[in-house]
Amino acid sequence: MATPVFVLGAPRSGTTLLRVMLAGHPRLFSPPEMVIAPFATMAERRAKLDERFWEKGGLRRTLMELHGIDVDAAKAMEASWEALTVPEVYQLLTASLDDGVDGGRILVDKCPHLSADPPALARLARWFPDARWIWIVRHPGSVTRSIENMPMAEVILQGYAPDARGIWYHANRTIQAFLAGIPAERQVRVTYEDLVQSPETPLRSITDLLGLAYVPAMAQPYEGDRMRDGPPGARAVGDPNLAGRGKLEPELATKWLEGFDPASVSPETHGLARALGYDLSSLPPPPISAVSEAMRNLFQRAIEIEQNLVVPDDLDALEGRRFLSRMVAQSLDLFVEESDADRPAFAHAESPTRKMFADNPDADYFRAPLRFAPGADAAPSTDRYRVWGKLAPGTVYVGMLLYGKGGRTAARLADRHFARADGSFEVWISAAKPEGVADGSWLKADGDETAIFARQYYTDRGVQPPVELHIERHGPVAEDRLDPAGLAKRYTLARRNLDGVFTRTAEARKMAQSAALNRFIPIGGEALFPTPDNSYLVMWYRMGRDQRLFIRGEAPVARYWSFVLYNTWMESLEYRHHRVHRNHAQITTEAGRYEVCVGHADPGHPNFIATTGHLAGYVVLRCLLPEGDIPVPQVEIRYDRE
DSSP, X not given: OOOOEEEEOOTTSSHHHHHHHHXXXXXXXXXXXXXXXXXXXXXXXXXXXTTSGGGSHHHHHHHHHHHTOOHHHHHXXXXXXXXXXXXXXXXXXXXXXXXXXXXXXXXXXXXXXXGGOHHHHHHHHHHOTTOEEEEEEOOHXXXXXXXXXXXXXXXXXXXXXXXXXXXXXXHHHHHHHHHTTSOGGGEEEEEXXXXXXXXXXXXXXXXXXXXXXXXXXXXXXXXXXXXXOOOTTSOOOSOTTGGGOOSOOGGGGTGGGGGOOGGXXXXXXXXXXXXXXXXXXXXXXXXXHHHHHHHXXXXXXXXXXXXXXXXXXXXXXXXXXXXXHHHHHHHHIIIIIXXXXXXXXXXXXXXXXXOOSSOOTXXXXXXXXXXXXXXXXXXXXXXXXXXXXXXXXXXXXXXXXXXXXXXXXXXXXXXXXXXXXXXXXXXXXXXXXOTTOOGGGEEEOOSOEEEEXXXXXXXXXXXXXXXXXXXXXXXXXXXXXXXXXXXXXXXXXXXXXXXXXXXXXXXXXXXXXXXXXXXXXEEOOGGGOOOTTEEEEEEEEEOOTTEEEEEEEEXXXXXXXXXXXXXXXXXXXXXXXXXXXXXXXXXXXXXXXXXXXXXXXXXXXXXXXXXXXXXXXXXEXXXXXXXXXXXXXXXXXXXXXX
């Protein structure tokens, strides 16, 4: 029997390209993957390929080429061989190649499957003790990335290794171990990189191994048919991308390395790669590694914060862990999911489960991202944003505020400035006031603004509808494309936000506990992203389980005012299930004065608000657009029996 030549290599190593190149030699018959080498009998092959139907076409395409028959005849011939052994099939194939001219053609069988099947390799060596072996290797980074981006890779590459990062090592280690027992004069190793960059040298080493003259046509794999494709039922098995190319592409030698992280593969892979001529340590980290690092930094910071959440009360400690997870999610929402300033949309910045910096249960906070590109020669940016919508009759308040980098409070407007008589409005945000736009409909941008906040206040959410609110960008719009550098920056901003929230929260608590224990003091709150039209009085209350706290004072004159209870993390207490706040429309007054009762259980007081089990926390009196000074409330703590 004439001895075939076998091509070995890990999947995606260039075995298909190599077999097409070899098909350019008149003395070589190099068909698509026939998938017969891994089996002892054709019956065994049929049983396996009934599961892997996409691999049936290679042998049929071979028979069509050898015998000049159509696909149906090839299928019939294949079926007639079911009782044969695989060595008998090889004998039939090689006999068909013996045309009596120069010893006939040599069968080249490329089968990456063998790299995952040491017993099949050993069996072939017994069947063909004089066989010659061609081993093609490719950079492990290119193989790994190519597999990761290969459609249906998890099905097609079953049995090679648990994942793409292990396939290169296991496949090439199997081949290396097998060829260690094959005489050096019957094997040759070539690289994919040489095949696409300087193909003549590796191809000559193969023809020398086979005792053939080099043929230049071998280096032109896209000339002629060479069985690169086939009809339905006899599709060539191999790299599907090959049929779509028309010439050798040298850049493929390094293209896939752009996304490969050498740290992602095992030390064993590094060692075998060095032995085969690839130094993985010389590769720079891929762009996506910056994303991985930024994500690790974010979650590592969350772990560090959790480990340092030391507060004396068990309930505060428990709520601190919940607050941390909420702020991680909130930071990701703000800077990863809702940060597209080129296609902005308003999103709720706070909610019943996303609360920080003394949120108001009577308010909706809408946030949209902004971006102002610097103009030519440092001229003001020509970017503009248009905000429009409508206020419903009876709306308590809507305000708009720009924030610059670092949380800087910038330009602001209230509804009294921009709302028309019918409630509709249109506000422009830009460095220069657009022509024809009134001052009350323009927010001046200094250029470092990153967001606009719109706040709506309610006294009764059940009857007062939300504002209609829209935003659009006017100006250059960046491509909507996810890139590693941009995503890494977003995760970094999310981490900084997480840091900032906890730093400012801790500083506020320290100040309140020392300066405002059971008494109200005014606070600007600039570091806590306040509503600028508000004035705030803050108290840190502390009382026993058998005590109540009474707050008395003269009712402020303001568009809106309220008392709200907060935990140590500046989250409003659970207002969905408890009465933890009251606004001016809900507080009973007498002769312009009020009394609010704060306690653990409702004594039947008309202005009761519940601590929900907290023994300490904040009480905030906020007054919106007050007229004159805010009367400072008086505080009294009583025992329940008093």
